[in-house]
Amino acid sequence: MTIIADQPQHSPVRTAAPPPTDGVAVVMPAFREEANVAATVQDFLSTLVREGIPHAVIVVDDGSDDRTGAIIDRLAEAHPARVIAVHHERNQGYGAAVRTGLETALRRTGFREILLTDADCQFHADDLVRLREFKKEERADAVIGYRRRRADPWRRRLNAKVWTLLCKTLLQVPGRDVDCAYKLIDRSLLQDLRLSGEAAAISPELLCRISGDGARIVEHPVEHYPREHGEQTGANLSVVARSLISLAVVYGHMVRDARRLGWVRRLASPRDPGAALVALAACIAAVAAYLYFADHGYLLAYKDANSHLLIARRVVDSPTAGLAQLGGVWLPLPHLLSAPLAVWEGLYLNGFAGAFVSMVSYVVAVKFLFTHARSLSGHWAGGLTAAGLFALNPNVLYLQATAMTELLLFACAIVALHYLHEWCTEGRLRDLSLASGAVLAATLTRYEGWILCLVAGAIVAFVSLRRHRRYSHTEGSVVVFGFVAGAGIIGWLAWNLAIFGDPLNWKSGEYGDSSLWVSAGEANVGSLPTAAESYGLASLHNLGIATAAMGVAGLILYAVQKRLRSKTLVPYAMLVFAPFFVWALYTGERPLHVKEVMGALYNVRFGLIMLIPAAVFAGFLIGTLAKRLPGRRLAAGTLAAAAVAGATVAVDGAVTLDEAVEYRASGWEVDNAAVSEWLRDHHDGGTTLMMSFENESVTFESQVPTGSLVYEGSYLIWETSLADPHAAGVEWIYMRATPGSEDDVWEALWGTEVLDDHYELVYDRGDRLVYRAEDGGAE
Template structure:
């Protein structure tokens, strides 16, 4: 037949009956019995029905038999013929069109060329569809027969999963009971037509219910052609139309669609620019040799590497001082020597975190500005978002830290994500957003201890919002539990880890390598002086952010608090302020040191003030939104481009006002010290003279030697090697130690020096091969 006329979509009036689509080719002998078997079964079951038989250019007498059946059952059989063979896919398509145009049946049963469906299976599928209230029922049997045919029967399911994203046994099964509304005859394309409902449900049509149902027993005398290579070869290309529809509908390649047509072009452009900026910043600092200037940078890399490369490799090498998430994330990259020793294994995490933080700061600030009039809210939101993201992204201290393996940027990303999703939950009450907020908080608690304070602040906001909504005490408790169980599971897990591995619940705080006395001098002037602690932290923020940024943030905070107060939809951004009192208390209580040139004569931990860049960015962004909203109001018709240019210039000027890169100045000063220069000389000597064997060396305070000497970590016995370390300190020669490194700085001697200095083990078994005012290196004597 020629192309059938297309029925206008949505104009059919349907009944509860079923139309059986039966493509046939060269089946003159079996056609009559097959058709009458379906007719008898349907009549006996009492279902209104039609059978649409499509003769696909049969060379035998199939067409004549079909004509006789149509004449015998004119109200129950629809006969359609192809003048020449067009294939099973075309026959299916023709049958669907004929059923939609020439019958009023509301359901279609699609049969395959192999006849594997028995007439008695149809009432079963109809019953299942009715009981399950399904839009489509897919009947299946396991493929039987020779191995090659069973294997062929699984080719199409795999193709359906890969291309259409279906999870059923076969996206191309030849018998499906479908509701007519699932099919668009204008788009049907052969064997891909049965896959259309599944692909559309994957594209987001959430109201579809498609189920599978097993069919019992063999298929009788059916010809197993459905798994033949010819049938498979013909059906696989027919997936293309369905795949194309799925792509156009957003079910596949969504990332490509969003890339080409982003929902927020401003945010997309901003992210692209920041990605370039992040890479340029890394390459710049890498070229300057600054990526690993912080001793902590190499320490983070060493912790991750020792999980897979250590005398006692395993997860226990994560230790108990720093939370584990940054080191776990580095594991996929840490095994490659070039990526490890360049620092890129850790910098990649910081760079990705930088981009994530930029995105979420944009969204937080845009959400804070979304309370204006409908005519200007979009412009205000974009202005706030761009300003907040720009103040953070262009900050030189941020750009340096995002180029290093330090953990601050990962904390920033988790914090910004948590606050953004909490912000949406405060506005909408959606549990999905509360789940995202709790998960991001969990990640923050596993990144740095500041995340524990964030978890407390987030919990307070959840409790406050739940109470203000006045939905009952039980629901408020449920929301607090729902959030808290996830958010604090990281804290509980880390404390439990300390107990299991080190035998002390508080090892993370007061353990041998974690106690504050290792870093904080008893004479620190911040201890016990609250006013000085406030002043010290405030000065650190000035070094990290600059006066202009802080002034804009302060004005934005005042305006936000005045206009929004403590409304439940507005309280989430306040959680970003919690870090300032936390660090002030840490200085006051002697838990953490922070040195500045104004108070101590040098920089130390100045990066602690950088966490306030998150709050400063969003509240300064809110201030910018107020200015933008005022300028574009109907009373002041100013061009939006001029506004954007002016605000962009103001953001750049504010960033340029940051007084240098304090986070880089700190490690540069440290690296220029005499001790570090001496360590560099020892490292150079070791790299030129190390010729294999185990090395006994304490890792604490010797990270530069461990990392820069390039000695394989599996050959270094250090304090994290547990019992092996203790045995080596008592009898290094008996433990197979060939090299011993000792730090000898008066008052800062390492444990190796304290255990072996002056003892017989060194003088009897080892020779001093290198010495300066900072360290000694011994090599085991050669046996005669």
């Protein structure tokens, strides 16, 4: 049977087929295959006859300018009804040939299965028998072949790997070998299927479309044989270009049709346009702030930012790389999130590896603040006010551009509060589960998250008891919440026990004891009024007087209207951090200095967490007022904008940045900067021995490769190197000799024979010393 088909491009595969019967229709596109097509067709005919499988072979000559068309016509005459020859009068490309072949198989045959393959003798019919058996065993709707060993030149194999990766990334197609021309598919998956892909893009499009709607698709290896005759056209530049362009078009169609890429469509048409616009504005603000602070050289002003980046980098690159490099003092989540980007040295050194986590957290926090305050106040102006007060606060904008961990904590806390409030009001288990997950993330970010976990757990217990008035229901809710939310705390205690032999190492270990940070005679310690004054002033400097005033007014209004009902408790939760920090200052657990009390700034960012309740209650205040204004939308928008603008202007700069800049200007850091610069200019490789604690600025800014840096977290290597650095192959030694604050390297090596005999002092500026091995270090 011979058919002339000159179908238009992008035509659908139509079905006006007879009832399905057992058998296989084999579809073969062919272009300039005069030397291969007869042997390929005969192979399938003989194999299918031998196996007793009803069949038809459809060969589509795609406008070949050789004898391909004449050969398939003769085959059709010799095997009527078993071979169907289809001709394109002009070459339309592989995609069009596949569409024509599939349409012909569906219209002209009634077989339940359709095999899509090539006519170049690189695949044999024996694999079809195995694929049918495997398909039956697996009860699959389709079997995708993958080449066990691809018999192609290395360039073509490389191109195929790149193409497969691109297709899987864009279209999320199943299978490890996207363009393998051996696919056995149920006709039910192909009926009324609309395909538009050109050249190589037809295969990933086909896989993407048939894999939807719960279809079961499995893989099976097939043999691939070298091409003996003719030329492959798939690697031609024009074909590659058509394939890439067509893949982009297919991607657009998948988005339009919401097939596997529904998230893209939802992004373009979000369910909550207001929240989406707020998130987009936050993205723009995050990038703009990052570029601003980067241009002024402030991204790494905090010493702790250096430390966080160092931990993330050591996880992936150090003499003892691995999760043990997370240590046991700082909680692990920020470093785990930064580690993948810290693999790239450039992103590690410029701080973006850590800043990216903060920037994403900033966007999440702003979006959920908008959603939470809008829900709380019942008006979008309330949400816009809360989001604006937080998003435009100079201290938030600065910290979100750094590798500090505050923004990640804020995002986790705000998400937790939002979903916990939704659970309190609606009682959905899903909201409780999401809240517990957010609290879990908070407990693995900063220790303030542990307080949040306790407060949230108490709210869950109280609300459950009031709602059900039965102990069993209350217990169930607390267990559901606590099992997830408390897992981080239990896990961290277990981690400290396993690594350091003490579950409380994070608090009382060598590098965690509060005495390392709180000086003797600290004004806050033992004086509750002073501690309260210090924290109050720190909060006020971070929030600004206008934001604080609106927050207090909103809190009063909320308390009057909502009181302490079980459904309205959550917004009060973040207020607990004020007494918590006052207690921490009073007991000497944490230091915080403000100029009005101590004459300097230190840890003043602890007060920034109070911006969350202040923004929420201010949003409630403005949202409540907006509902009573005439003119509705314009008046409400004006009110919210005026509140945000006035409060932002009232913030007296970024006190968090002032603290970091002042610290960097101290004599201690000036000395660190000088030795760091010297090491950048003179360090030329080799193992370096340097204690990290209190030397973080030098460790990071010297840019000594972390992969060759032995420090106190280098398991076993540290002790060996301190005992005999020359025997351990150490070439460089850095030590801090500050009286009363000497580091462990100085304590172990100063005045020893190994230092005098094998090392030369190459840098000496006061109490910063650098030695280099005279013989380059022992091998």
